[in-house]
Structure formats: C-alpha cells, structure tokens
Amino acid sequence: AIDVVQPYLIQNTNAPDLQGSLARIPSLSILDGQASIRGGSGYSYGTGSRVQLLLDGMPLLSGDLSEIWWSYVPIETTSQIEVVKGASSSLYGSGALNGVINVRTGWPDGTKKTNIGIYQGVYSRPENPLYQWWDKTFTPTNSGAFVSAYRTFGNLDVVLGGNYTSDKTYLQNGHEQHVRFNVKSKYQFRKVPGLVATLSGNVQYQQQGRFFFWDNDTTGIYKPLAGTESEDRYFLYNIDPQLSYLGKKNGLHKIQARLFHNSRFDDNNFQTSTSNLYFTEYRFQRMNEKGGTVNTGLSNNYQQTFSDLYPGLSLRTMNPAVYFQYEQKINKLTLVAGSRVEWNLNGSVYSEFSKPIFRFGVNQQIGINSFLRASYGESYRFASIAEKYVEAELNALVKIRPNLQLNSEEGTNFELGFKQKFRTDKVNGYADLSAFVLEYTNLIEYTFGYDSVIYFQPQNIGRARISGVEFNVVGDMKIRNSTISIFGGYTVVYAGDLSSDTTQIGWTSYLNNVGEYIAHKNNFDTNRILKYRNRDQVKFDAQWAAGDIQVGGTVYFNSFMERIDEIFTVLIPGLTDFREKFNKGSTTFDVRCSYQLKDGLSLSLVSRNIMNTVVSARPGILDAPRNTSVRLDINF
Numbered sequence: 262a263i264d265v266v267q268p269y270l271i272q273n274t275n276a277p278d279l280q281g282s283l284a285r286i287p288s289l290s291i292l293d294g295q296a297s298i299r300g301g302s303g304y305s306y307g308t309g310s311r312v313q314l315l316l317d318g319m320p321l322l323s324g325d326l327s328e329i330w331w332s333y334v335p336i337e338t339t340s341q342i343e344v345v346k347g348a349s350s351s352l353y354g355s356g357a358l359n360g361v362i363n364v365r366t367g368w369p370d371g372t373k374k375t376n377i378g379i380y381q382g383v384y385s386r387p388e389n390p391l392y393q394w395w396d397k398t399f400t401p402t403n404s405g406a407f408v409s410a411y412r413t414f415g416n417l418d419v420v421l422g423g424n425y426t427s428d429k430t431y432l433q434n435g436h437e438q439h440v441r442f443n444v445k446s447k448y449q450f451r452k453v454p455g456l457v458a459t460l461s462g463n464v465q466y467q468q469q470g471r472f473f474f475w476d477n478d479t480t481g482i483y484k485p486l487a488g489t490e491s492e493d494r495y496f497l498y499n500i501d502p503q504l505s506y507l508g509k510k511n512g513l514h515k516i517q518a519r520l521f522h523n524s525r526f527d528d529n530n531f532q533t534s535t536s537n538l539y540f541t542e543y544r545f546q547r548m549n550e551k552g553g554t555v556n557t558g559l560s561n562n563y564q565q566t567f568s569d570l571y572p573g574l575s576l577r578t579m580n581p582a583v584y585f586q587y588e589q590k591i592n593k594l595t596l597v598a599g600s601r602v603e604w605n606l607n608g609s610v611y612s613e614f615s616k617p618i619f620r621f622g623v624n625q626q627i628g629i630n631s632f633l634r635a636s637y638g639e640s641y642r643f644a645s646i647a648e649k650y651v652e653a654e655l656n657a658l659v660k661i662r663p664n665l666q667l668n669s670e671e672g673t674n675f676e677l678g679f680k681q682k683f684r685t686d687k688v689n690g691y692a693d694l695s696a697f698v699l700e701y702t703n704l705i706e707y708t709f710g711y712d713s714v715i716y717f718q719p720q721n722i723g724r725a726r727i728s729g730v731e732f733n734v735v736g737d738m739k740i741r742n743s744t745i746s747i748f749g750g751y752t753v754v755y756a757g758d759l760s761s762d763t764t765q766i767g768w769t770s771y772l773n774n775v776g777e778y779i780a781h782k783n784n785f786d787t788n789r790i791l792k793y794r795n796r797d798q799v800k801f802d803a804q805w806a807a808g809d810i811q812v813g814g815t816v817y818f819n820s821f822m823e824r825i826d827e828i829f830t831v832l833i834p835g836l837t838d839f840r841e842k843f844n845k846g847s848t849t850f851d852v853r854c855s856y857q858l859k860d861g862l863s864l865s866l867v868s869r870n871i872m873n874t875v876v877s878a879r880p881g882i883l884d885a886p887r888n889t890s891v892r893l894d895i896n897f
Contacts, residue, residue, distance in 0.1 A: 262678060262695055264289075264733070266342040267748055269804065273811060273853060275380055275867045275892045277405055277426055279342075279364065280331040285802050285815055286344050287733050287750025292793060292879045296329060298346050300727045300754040301359030301672075301699055303793030304879045305706040306473075307661070308719060309645035311670070313349065313357035316364050317461070319501065319519045322356050324538035324564035327645035329362075330523075333465050333497055335443045337376075337407040338422040340367030347697065348640035348674035351599040351620035354560070354582055358642040358672050359699075366445065369411040369418050375897050378407040382890030384431045388873045391479045392883075394433050403428040403888065420445040431885055432472045432483055434490040439467035455507040464498040473655070474881035478835025482883055486833070488657055493533075494526040512547025512555075525568075534568035536646075552590040556599075559583050564646065571650040571663070578607045578646060586620070593626035597636075605643040605669070613669055615641045630682035630691075642670040644705055648719045655717070659832065661707075662718040670721075672701040683736060690736015690747070699727040706792075709828040723760030725791055728775060729753050742807055749801030753779060756791040765789060787824045793879065795819045797846070809857035820846040825880050833881045840880075847876040865892040 264286050276282040280291055290297045292304040296312040309327030313320060316334060323330060342364050349357035384401035386393055395401065405426040412419045422443045429436050443463040450456040473489040475482045503517040521538040544558035562580040586599030599620040605613040618639035625633050644667040653661040678695035703721040710716050733750035755775045757765045765771040777785050778796065797820040804813030821844050830837045850872055855865035868889045870876070876884040 262346045262676065262693070262731070264344045264346070266344075267735070267746070268341070269746065269811075270748065270802065271336065271339060271342070272378070272894070273804070273813065273855060273865065274815075274851070275382075275853075275865060275890055276336065277403070277428075278332045279329075279334040279336055279339075279362075282336060282339070282342060283344070283362070284817075285748060285800050287800050288346065288731050288752040288798065289344060290795070290798070290819075290878075291331075293882065294329065294331065296359075296362065298344070298360040299697060299699065299729060299731065299752065300756045300791070300794045301701075303706070303756075303791055305719075305793075307651065307707060308648060308705055309642065310356060311359035311642055313353045313361045314364070315353065315361060316499075317366055317501070318363075319517060319540055319542070320353070320356065320538075320562070321499070321519075321521060322538075323523050324521065324536035325523070325534065325566040325568065325645070326536075326647045327356060330497065332426070332437070332439055332467060333441070333463070334364055335366060335422050335424070335441065335463055337378075337409045337424050338366040338420055338443065338445070339364055341365045347636070347676055347699070348620070348638035348672055350615075350618055350640035350642075351601045351638060352556075352584060352586060354562075354584075354601065354603050355580060355605070355615070355641060355643045355669075358640045358670055358701075366420070366422075367411070368420060368445070368447065369413045371413065372411075373413075374411045376407070376409045377895040378892060380405055380890050380892035382867075382888050384885060385873055385887035385889070387431070387483075387886045388875060389479075392482045394480075394483050401429055401431040403430070403890070416449045416451060418445075418447040432470075432485075432882075434470040434485050434492065435472040437467070437469045439465055439469075441465040453506075455509075457505050457507075459501075459503040459505075461501040461503075462499065465495075467495040467497070469493055469495065472882060474833045475883070476834065478839040481834075486881075489655060492528045494528075494530065496522075496524045496526070498522050512545060515542075515544045515546075517542050517544075534566070534570065536564065536566035536568075539563040539565075554588045555586075556588070557583075557585040566646055568651075570647070570653045574650065576607070576646050576650065578605065580605055580643070582615075595622075595624040597622040603641075611665070613643060615643075615669070630684060632680045632682075634676075634678045634680070636674070636676045638674045640672045640674065642705075644669065644719070648705060658715055660714050660716040662710075662716050664719050667705060667719060668703045668721050670701060670703050670705055672699060674699050687739045688736060690734070690738075693731075693733045693735075695731050697729060697731070699725075701725045701727075709826060715828075715832075724766070725757065726759055726765065726771060727754055727756045727791070729755060744806045746804045746806070746813075747802065749799070749803075752798045753796060754794065755779065755796070756794040758789060758791045762786075762789040790824055792824045792826060793822060794824075795822055795846075810854070811856075812854045814853065815851040816848065817850075818846065818848045819878070822879075829880050836880055839877070843875060843877065847874060849874050849876060861896040863894045865894070866890075867892065 302311045345361040349361045382403040408423045410421045424441045427438045445461040447459045471491040474486040476484040499521040505515040519540040525534045542560040548554045564578045567575045582603035584601035588597045603615040620638040622636035675698045680693045682691045707717040708720045731752045738745045799818040802815040851869045853867040857863045873887040
C-alpha cells in the first residue's frame with residue numbers, strides 16, 4: 262500500500278519539517294523521532310530506523326545511527342511525499358524492514374517561480390499551571406522562513422532552496438535552531454538526446470537541546486531529569502551527482518551517488534562524532550513491447566564513522582547489494598516479482614549475508630473502478646554501528662552498553678487489499694481497505710539489565726507478529742464554487758509478542774488473543790503484546806476551499822499505550838501516576854485558515870492542539886501545548 266501526501270497539506274498546515282508534513286498519514290506514527298508504520302516499530306532510543314528514508318531516490322539514513330534527520334530534508338522544495346507501507350527491502354535494502362518514506366523534490370515547470378514563506382508562532386500556557394516553568398519575562402515561541410526559486414536557462418534547470426527555523430520551545434533545554442541551504446541542477450545534452458546530468462547538494466547547521474525524561478509529573482514535567490539533558494551542535498551536508506541515459510530501444514541507464522556527512526559538536530564546540538555515508542548505485546530499467554518492465558541494479562553503502570561513544574575506534578562498514586524486479590501487465594492484471602541479496606561487512610570483525618529475499622504482488626481490476634490486490638514481501642535490517650559499538654552514560658546511574666553479537670532483524674509482510682475509486686464530474690477520490698500481517702524475528706530493542714550498575718543493552722528479543730486492518734479515504738468533491746477535500750483513515754493493530762507468550766506462535770491461540778484484544782476485554786494480559794504500540798489510531802483531515810478562502814482541520818486519536826518498559830516507572834519520577842491519570846488515549850485537533858490577499862500573496866493562521874490537550878506520545882516527555890502561528894506566503 263502506498264499513501265501520497267496531498268500537496269496542499271505540505272504548505273497549508275505550516276509544517277516546519279518532514280515530520281510535520283507526515284503527521285496526517287494514516288497508520289504512521291513517529292515517537293520521539295522514530296517512525297513506525299502499522300505498529301512495525303515501537304520506541305527504543307538508539308536503535309536504527311526500520312523505515313527507510315529516500316530523498317530523490319537515494320537513502321538518507323545517517324551512517325552511524327541509521328536514523329532519520331527530519332529537520333534536514335528540504336521541505337521548501339519538496340513536490341511529493343510517498344509512504345510505502347510494509348516490507349520493501351527487495352528494492353531498498355536494509356532499513357526498509359517496515360516501509361519507505363520517499364521524498365521527491367521538484368524541478369522548474371518552464372516558468373520562472375520564486376516562493377517565500379515566513380511564519381511566527383507562540384506556545385500557549387499549559388492547561389495545568391503547575392507545568393509551566395517560565396515566567397513573564399519569557400514566552401515559548403517558534404519562527405521560521407522558507408525560500409525556493411526555480412529557473413530554466415536553456416537546457417539547464419536550477420532550483421535553489423533555503424530555510425531558517427528557531428524553536429524556543431516549551432521544554433526547558435529543548436530549544437532548536439537550524440539554517441539550511443540547498444541547490445539542484447540538471448543539464449540535458451543537446452547533442453546526445455536522452456543523456457541527462459544532475460548535481461544536487463544540501464547543507465545544514467543545527468543547534469539542538471536534548472530532552473530525554475521529565476523531572477517529575479507536575480512542576481517538573483517540562484523540565485529535564487537531572488543528568489539526562491544535553492546540548493549539541495550538528496553540521497550536515499550531502500552531495501549527489503547523477504548521470505542517466507534514456508535510449509529509444511535500450512531502456513534507462515542511471516548511475517547515481519551520494520555523500521552524506523554528519524558531524525556532532527558539544528557545547529564547547531569540540532567535535533564528538535563524525536560519520537560519512539557513501540552511496541553508489543547503477544540502475545537499469547526497461548519496458549518491453551508486451552507490457553513488462555525490468556528494474557535491476559547494483560548498489561553499495563560504505564559507512565565511515567568515529568565517535569567518543571566508542572573511543573579509539575574508526576569504524577568502516579560496507580553493504581554491497583544486487584536486486585532485480587519484474588512487473589508485467591496483462592490486460593487488467595498486474596504481476597510483480599522481485600529479489601535482492603545484500604552483505605554487511607566490517608573488515609575481519611563481522612560479516613553478514615541477508616540471504617536472498619523475495620517480493621511478490623498481484624493487482625486485479627475487478628470492476629470499472631474496483632481493484633483487488635495481494636502481496637507478500639520479505640525484509641531485513643542489519644544492526645547499526647551504534648547498536649553494536651556505542652558505550653555511554655544516560656546519567657550517573659544508568660549506562661548504555663554495546664553488543665557485537667547482534668543478529669540482523671528479519672521480517673515478512675502479507676497484505677490483502679481492496680480499492681474503490683470514485684470518479685464523477687464532481688467527485689474524485691477513493692476508499693481503500695486492507696488487512697495485513699507482519700512477522701518479525703530477531704527484533705532489536707534496548708533491554709534493561711543490572712549487575713554492579715543499571716544498564717541498557719541492545720538485544721535480539723525474539724519473534725513478533727503484528728496483524729491489523731486499515732481503512733483510508735481520500736478525495737475531492739466540488740459543491741457549486743467550492744471544493745471539499747478529505748484525507749484520513751483508521752487503523753487497528755494487534756502487536757503480539759511471541760517471545761513473552763510463546764503460545765501465540767500457534768495461530769489458534771494468536772487469533773483468540775486478537776479477538777479478545779480488539780474486543781477490549783478488561784482482564785487481557787498486556788504482556789502478550791509488544792511495547793510502545795497503540796491499538797487504535799484515527800487521522801482525518803478535511804478542507805473547504807472557495808475563491809480566496811481555505812478553511813481546514815484535522816483530528817487525531819491514539820488509544821492508550823498499554824505496555825512500556827517497566828523500568829521506566831522506576832527511573833522516571835511520577836510516570837506511574839501520570840499513566841493512571843491519562844489512561845484513555847488522546848484526541849487532539851488542529852485547525853487552519855488562509856486568505857489570498859491578492860495574486861501571489863496569502864496569509865494563514867494555523868493552530869495545533871487547539872484544545873490544549875495533555876498528550877504524551879512516549880513515556881517521560883509531553884507533546885506540545887497549543888501552538889498558534891501566522892504565516893505569510895509570497896509567490897512570484
């Protein structure tokens with residue numbers, strides 16, 4: 262299944278970064294920076310992402326932590342965001358265990374175009390006055406500016422973008438500032454039709470405070486627990502050369518590469534870590550006369566990193582891979598099959614092999630606008646450098662330990678779906694219903710241990726089986742001189758922990774538990790489910806547009822997170838009391854309106870969490886209280 266972020270949701274919602282742009286995608290959750298699709302990931306700080314991030318077709322996970330840098334993606338030049346749900350390793354390799362977020366930036370459309378957006382926001386006082394740590398001399402605010410320009414000079418296309426963001430946040434020691442600049446260029450050779458060269462780059466400097474856990478659940482809920490806070494500075498850049506040739510008979514040949522650099526500095530400007538990711542790929546794509554498409558290639562990820570978290574080591578790993586996919590259309594039937602093999606090499610220290618993995622899919626049109634699909638996919642994720650090597654202190658009492666014995670995570674994904682499109686003179690949209698099963702082995706999570714000290718260490722926790730149902734609806738409807746747009750969905754999942762309750766390995770016991778859980782049986786043993794998952798999730802956005810006015814709103818609902826690490830109830834002051842008080846899940850609302858003052862000039866008002874609801878998406882930290890911002894957009 263693939264969801265596409267509607268273009269109006271990127272700008273109209275004043276999303277400051279990629280994470281904000283994805284907030285309305287059904288079945289996608291982001292817990293303190295960690296992405297999860299359909300419950301495929303929970304929260305485990307320091308583990309690599311199970312969702313692959315692509316920027317213009319190339320991976321953008323950091324080389325050391327294999328994490329997503331949400332603030333780094335150039336949202337100011339983004340033209341489309343796609344979310345692929347389910348195992349995607351056959352094409353995108355390690356990191357795509359749970360899905361893919363594919364960000365595409367735009368090119369000039371033949372017209373000279375410049376966009377400028379400026380906004381200023383303010384955080385409201387929390388509903389509980391005890392939470393507020395600031396006095397009358399300070400008000401938490403956020404502000405920023407986005408700039409993009411598109412130009413064509415003969416056969417040369419050029420795109421420039423920039424962003425400045427300042428978030429003097431409601432969290433003490435959680436402030437963030439960054440400045441970013443990016444450029445894209447594309448040249449089409451006149452003397453060799455079909456030959457295109459591109460060169461792109463992005464650079465960002467960022468200051469960021471780290472907020473791990475609150476100090477207590479009342480007067481210190483916006484203050485960091487002593488010894489867990491930190492403040493770092495980051496310098497990131499990527500350089501992307503690409504050469505492609507599209508022949509009339511011999512298909513598309515593409516060679517592309519990316520250098521992604523990430524350096525961290527402490528508050529004394531001492532460099533504490535550096536990672537370089539070198540990605541190279543050759544891809545061949547060709548369509549034959551019988552409606553078949555071949556997509557095959559070779560790729561390699563080479564990571565080079567050092568850090569004070571593994572002192573004295575300069576680590577190098579390499580991930581060569583080969584993949585193949587074939588898609589065939591036969592009248593109203595589409596068939597897809599693919600395979601991939603990949604290695605994870607670190608000199609003489611360790612060598613891993615993914616074994617061949619496979620993907621199969623079928624999509625059958627069964628009516629004029631009705632489609633039935635089924636898919637099976639295998640996936641894997643190699644443990645990140647950080648998971649194997651990081652040794653650190655969370656505070657004076659709690660340590661982080663490495664684990665060189667980690668095995669790679671493996672998974673399978675089954676999906677059966679039905680899509681019904683609606684197309685009339687006044688309505689254009691679709692409804693989609695899908696059922697899915699995700700099964701994982703060797704899942705990696707940081708687990709609690711104690712010998713002479715308290716410590717967390719990444720471990721392969723065993724097996725998990727996650728099943729559920731997702732229903733989405735997307736569409737536009739014209740009513741007289743106005744248009745109503747809707748985008749949303751409902752997801753229910755049962756994330757079975759097959760290691761803590763081995764009886765669930767058998768399908769009979771597992772399905773009985775699914776029935777009891779979804780029926781909200783009061784005495785259900787939550788040790789049967791994985792940690793940091795929500796059973797129910799609802800996201801629904803609606804917008805009304807007429808002439809120069811647009812008005813919209815979004816509702817979010819997440820059911821109560823029923824299982825967490827029990828050690829956190831000991832380490833985080835007041836967590837038990839907080840969870841007992843707020844145990845019904847959370848419902849929040851965003852509203853927005855915009856008015857076009859004249860051609861190329863519009864003014865927007867956006868309020869997130871307008872009801873000022875208390876929400877804690879993950880234990881030990883609160884989501885933002887109401888935030889209201891004003892944005893001015895200038896287009897010429």
